[in-house]
Amino acid sequence: MSTPLRESGHIDIPGTIIFDGAQAMKGYALNKMCFSFNDAANRTAFLADEDGYCARYGLNGQQREAIRNRNVLQLLAAGGNAYYLAKFAGIFGLDMQDIGAQQTGMTKDEFKARLLAARG
Template sequence: MCTPDIPGTTLFDGRQARKGYALNKMCFSFNQAANREAFVRDEDAYCAAYGLNEQQREAIRARNVLQLIEAGGNAYYLAKFAGIFGLDMQDIGAQQTGLTKAEFQARLLAAA
């Protein structure tokens, strides 16, 4: 199967899902408050427990959504990670588009 080349876009396909399995599994664990607290207490140990590779660990440390997606992250699971820091999907969308949150919200309203 051929996938379209969309500049600046990482497609979440089967290859990306396999690549990001550990990262997404870790982010899913953040559904439980105790896991969020454990992550905040010792982020590196928590990442190690889930077997994150260096690319994924660096993206986690940088809090960089685009790097996390490139490392195999799925936006729905990454929202769980972002929630630890009080961020929502609009914060993520703003980071993905290089806009401030206010600019991103204005763009959403203009498209409605």
């Protein structure tokens, strides 16, 4: 039994977005913007005018909608890298467990319990 491959040559894992070179190129503007949130002044500027800030970085329609929706799965599909998206999520007091919960369709408490169970 062989493992199904995507056109890209990656193993097909249902529901998984592979962050490869194509996704990196697709999400370059989004990830660059999220990286800018390392600076507190940029976080403040984003909160003051989200759409203007997105325009400054050249985000496309798909990326802008995902930002407006605060939807991690949409952001990943739009080329977002989880580590850069954590910078975005941090503006709203969210951490990687919040992101993981959203990715898996669980509550944060369910996701944390799953992580603890996996530790054994």
